[in-house]
Amino acid sequence: MKVIIYTHPYQESFNHAILEQMEKIYAEQGQDYQVIDLYKDNFQPVLTAEQLKIYSSGKTSDPLVKHYQELIKQADELTFIYPIWWHNYPAMLKGFFDRVMLHGFAYESNDEIPxxxxxxxxxxxxxxxxxxxxxxxxxxxxxxxxxxxxxxRTLADVGIAPEKSNWIHYGKVDLTPREEHDKFLDNLSNLYKNGQN
Known part of the structure; x- marks a missing residue:
């Protein structure tokens, strides 16, 4: 199964157009996919004191975190879609890793295995x-x-080797015309059709 992890609050954004294009690509290919829409799901990215009490044991009391983990367990491919704010990924996505990628689920660490x-x-x-x-x-x-x-680092630390990952970026998103946006979306379709992504 393919899982898309989408991080943007505004449905009229170009990020949302990319999400819709990815859904269209997977639907046309007959792929089984699920979307994790962090803002739409009202995911809470901040670790609370209560959550920290059980954090080191890899446990969570949040049913949404458990749901996300179950989706990822069924996946063989992940796609992250997000804007770059202040030269890095949004705080919401950082909170996703803090709260979902728990010990025993995303990584193992003990005296024998650092x-x-x-x-x-x-x-x-x-x-x-x-x-x-x-x-x-x-x-x-x-x-x-x-x-x-x-x-x-982040993806590699949860077991996704860098050679398995591909980064596609669209810059100057605020300065380029709609035609260039559409061309980028069409190129995405071509990449997936040709297996070059």
Missing amino acids: WQGLLTYINKCTVITTSTITKQYLEEECGNPIQNTFIN
Whole structure:
């Protein structure tokens, strides 16, 4: 199953158009997929004192967290769709990792195993981002946060090897005309049709 993890609050955004395009692609291919829409689900990204009491044991009392974990367990492919705010992913998505990627579910760590990611069953991961700045600027001037931090560290730490991940970015989203947006969406379809994503 394919799972899309979508992080944007505004339904008129270009991010939402990307989500709709991905749903269209999967539907046309007859793929089994589910969407985790963090804002629509009213996901609470902040760890509370109560939650921290059981955090180290890998437990949660939040049924939405348990639901997300069950979806991910059934997945062989993940797609993240989110805007880049302040040169990195939104706080909502950071909270998703804090609260969902728990010990015993996403990673193992003990005296014998310092750290081992457990989501090794994910065969492919696509990260689709948008921003007012270009991919080149993110790479050269901002420390390449998506590749270096999100893909090479965060995803790798939960067992998704960097070579399984692909980052697609749309920059200058606020300055480009609708025609360029449409071209990007069409290119997404072509990538998935040709298996190049």
